[in-house]
Amino acid sequence: MTDWETSISSSGKDAVVRGEELEDVMEMDFSDAIFLILKEERPEKEESEMFNTILSSCIDHGVGNPSTVAARTVQSGGNSMNTSVAAGISALGDKHGGAIEECMELLQSNKSGEKIVEGKLEKGEKIPGLGHKVYKDEDPRSQKMLDKAENLGLKSEFTEKMLKIQEIFGEEKVDLVLNVDGAIAGIMSDLGFEPELGKGFFIIARTPGLVAHVREEMDEEDFRREKGKYVEE
Amino acid sequence: MTDWETSISSSGKDAVVRGEELEDVMEMDFSDAIFLILKEERPEKEESEMFNTILSSCIDHGVGNPSTVAARTVQSGGNSMNTSVAAGISALGDKHGGAIEECMELLQSNKSGEKIVEGKLEKGEKIPGLGHKVYKDEDPRSQKMLDKAENLGLKSEFTEKMLKIQEIFGEEKVDLVLNVDGAIAGIMSDLGFEPELGKGFFIIARTPGLVAHVREEMDEEDFRREKGKYVEE
């Protein structure tokens, strides 16, 4: 049985991560180590700064979303930190952080921006990365990311394609702000990450928030009970 | 219903994390943002460096441990990134990363090092934080952490208590190396973290490794089948 092969890491005396000795990895900033383990290479200085911004931007977004509710609810059933955080992460499905991955797929596909918008309009589907409940003119957080990407010389092909999609959609249908998912998808693609990691990256960024919520819930009463109502069909 | 109150974060236009505006958090290194969300304050420069080392040291330890096996096995059943990582995290129970938390509890209890060793010897239990399968004289990784803590002026009460426990246990029973769990437990305690976050901190550090493993498994054949054997009772 040699099924369990990996090129990610080893343990024990000669422990390595992506070919680098664990003791050297211990000298790296955590976000650089994340970059290394996902991309199989260390980030350049500019990439490192950009990556930190993206991760920090997703660390937590309030208490009412499904992942937070799931994590805290499971804790309230009398469960451990790991069980509760796991439930929170399992909530991060297609409708919860999934826009980043879908958007990266579109951007990295060989379809042009025009074709992408056309296809979405035909099917009557939303374009991931566009639109915001609150911001109508500009989302200051995605703008901050774009500015930083530009200043660091990292704004490239895929971010431009995202902006092009936004422009075309504005001409064809309606002006929508580029939201944080769209900015992240563009920049992560420009950093060389594949779409398959879009959700994984969001999971990494959000886990500290979930840990904090589960810790906070430990001080609340056990067995949260929501108001429910039975309705005869 | 005002049940879902939190002091961790909010979303929307005035989004904050622990009282800081999200746009300011986006300027923070990810590990500093983690420190902020868990400890409710930004780290000092020295604390930041130490915290990075601790997080990076736990990022991944090979493919054969329960969390990695669980995450990859669940992926192989035809599951998404979030479902698979969640299974990996759920595996991080009392026997898997749990020594940090148990050790922090002991160190932050009001029992002296002598009493702790005595109690463990009486019950015939292991002391968390001591002993290593491979290293018999010194664990170079925990030593590296201790050196860094000392150099940064962060080695204090709890790390000293841990070393005292090691010393007493050596006199009473047998010399064991201080392992990484013990070093982390001491330093995290000196950084002011409570034991309830010991496992949460390990979860945060290990999640990137789990994401990498699930991504790697996506390129493997579906439906991993282990060799099993039925034995009549």
Place this chain on the structure above:
Amino acid sequence: MTDWETSISSSGKDAVVRGEELEDVMEMDFSDAIFLILKEERPEKEESEMFNTILSSCIDHGVGNPSTVAARTVQSGGNSMNTSVAAGISALGDKHGGAIEECMELLQSNKSGEKIVEGKLEKGEKIPGLGHKVYKDEDPRSQKMLDKAENLGLKSEFTEKMLKIQEIFGEEKVDLVLNVDGAIAGIMSDLGFEPELGKGFFIIARTPGLVAHVREEMDEEDFRREKGKYVEE
């Protein structure tokens, strides 16, 4: 590697469950098959009837409890049936269905009813299996179970001990109804099940309810958002 040994079942041509051929198991009622796989023997006719009643009594209890909320919330994040039901089951911790297991442990311990009540009173702890939010005189469901156990000739040592505990507690402190957890714990113990299966049995009984809830949630809007409130510490 012969690690993965089991005496539960095998697959393939000679598939068995607890020594019985799978094709014979297919002729069994599902609850009898559950009894077989957990207890390593088929139930007697009376045990079978009792076991059905216990399982059916736990199948679902409304929408507001943690397991249901967790399962439905995870589904609303854009997740599959298996991921969502798993989150619901993970919510079934010490405070959610845990009373059965704790009660079975007490009943099957070598402490007398008197000692158990005494110990609980000293520590100021509740006695699992006693008390109900709504019913003050008698819980009609636990009474139904007790009557059935009696009629089937299955009410024995452990159920009697449970009733004794109720009586002593009434004399020492306050009259409380025997609730369903207490009735199940007593009867399951009399059926010869060990406490380690108390929670597992509840999981089995509740899974169909969780499946129904996840299915129902699929017709609801995606991404359930609870009302949350940020409060400055």
Place this chain on the structure above:
Amino acid sequence: MTDWETSISSSGKDAVVRGEELEDVMEMDFSDAIFLILKEERPEKEESEMFNTILSSCIDHGVGNPSTVAARTVQSGGNSMNTSVAAGISALGDKHGGAIEECMELLQSNKSGEKIVEGKLEKGEKIPGLGHKVYKDEDPRSQKMLDKAENLGLKSEFTEKMLKIQEIFGEEKVDLVLNVDGAIAGIMSDLGFEPELGKGFFIIARTPGLVAHVREEMDEEDFRREKGKYVEE
């Protein structure tokens, strides 16, 4: 907040399941109660017998498959019954029990058997419900189910369509046995269940097996370690 509406069940004094009083549900066989909660009506006598056979046939299939490995591995990390069973259930993804659901979708689609086979052949995809690793001429378990369905007068439209697909595929490409997934998909469809419940039904049937495996694993050593190998990329 009246978000949490359900037509499945209520709790408390007037507890019901699908409109039936909980105390009446307690008199039902567990499998009948499952039928009720999923299909919103009690089964006829023949449906009840058939449903029992289907559920019992899936109760457990050895130790080496992903759900069992995931559940036991998570337990070995030092976790509770509920956390471990949840991990096992989360493993039941598209490649693990997913054929039933996919097959029910095909059967209940408005495509004819000819069109279905044609479409699958064009795309070079497998037909769910056909083929078996071990059985080449006949799968005795699916045959048993079909015979029972016929004898009970329950073999109808969808099972016939499944057999038709098998026949056409044999003529067009190669003879494959109808496997258990195919038999279950046909019969469940004939019983009036929708495809969305295909996986849920399998989860219900397999949960007792997972509970038994987690219980068995509790007696094994903690922290299962698989043999892994690091390979430089």
